[in-house]
Amino acid sequence: MIELRLPAAPFEPEEALERFRRSLQDAGGLVSFTGIVRGGGTKSLTLSHYEGYTERRIGELMQDAVRRFGLNGLLIIHRIGRMVPGEPIVLVAAAAPHRREAFKGADMVMDYLKSAAPFWKKEETAEGSRWVEPTARDIEDRERWTG
Amino acid sequence: MKVVFLGRIGERAGPPRELSEEGLVTVADAVERLTVEDDELASLLRAPSTVYVLDDRVVKGDAALEGASELAFLPPVSGG
Numbered sequence: 001m002i003e004l005r006l007p008a009a010p011f012e013p014e015e016a017l018e019r020f021r022r023s024l025q026d027a028g029g030l031v032s033f034t035g036i037v038r039g040g041g042t043k044s045l046t047l048s049h050y051e052g053y054t055e056r057r058i059g060e061l062m063q064d065a066v067r068r069f070g071l072n073g074l075l076i077i078h079r080i081g082r083m084v085p086g087e088p089i090v091l092v093a094a095a096a097p098h099r100r101e102a103f104k105g106a107d108m109v110m111d112y113l114k115s116a117a118p119f120w121k122k123e124e125t126a127e128g129s130r131w132v133e134p135t136a137r138d139i140e141d142r143e144r145w146t147g
Numbered sequence: 148m149k150v151v152f153l154g155r156i157g158e159r160a161g162p163p164r165e166l167s168e169e170g171l172v173t174v175a176d177a178v179e180r181l182t183v184e185d186d187e188l189a190s191l192l193r194a195p196s197t198v199y200v201l202d203d204r205v206v207k208g209d210a211a212l213e214g215a216s217e218l219a220f221l222p223p224v225s226g227g
Contacts, residue, residue: 120154121225
């Protein structure tokens with residue numbers, strides 16, 4: 001199963017992961033990553049996307065990851081809208097016949113999502129708000145998968 | 148055609164709007180029309196980092212608008 005969801009309201013990663021696991025056939029390994037909105041000065045994050053375009057670009061990445069690592073299934077749930085620290089922002093789950101491919105699949109998808117996915121993120125702190133751009137580290141991480 | 152502004156560009160330009168294609172040939176012409184009397188929006192739309200998307204394809208300013216239904220202006224992405 002390949003599934004992408006971009007909910008505008010909070011979601012439960014554990015429930016989604018369990019449903020995904022039950023849908024799998026012939027998988028030998030399932031790796032998941034849950035990203036949580038960090039506190040440390042952040043009051044809120046607001047994520048926007050370009051409806052349709054964002055889904056298609058992430059969909060292409062998912063097809064690429066499935067082909068590259070022979071995944072049995074790939075699930076991405078990524079929040080949009082306003083979030084506060086402690087809330088899950090992303091769940092990535094990759095299933096493969098063997099563990100190595102599942103780890104790599106989840107890793108590559110996360111690196112892409114963090115640095116290149118068409119999202120626009122505004123961070124609100126006590127000092128005001130600002131538009132966030134990927135860090136040099138985020139870009140470096142993504143480049144591990146090219147070539 | 149429908150024109151969509153994302154991220155910080157959307158903050159300046161507001162929600163999607165309809166733009167009459169009359170007298171417009173290229174994306175650059177659309178930029179010209181959209182930014183009349185708005186220098187700040189002009190500099191955002193003309194920034195080298197701004198990406199133009201015409202019907203789901205990334206294009207340059209010289210791309211023809213004919214037949215297209217949606218034009219979007221994307222500032223650098225934040226990632227998720």
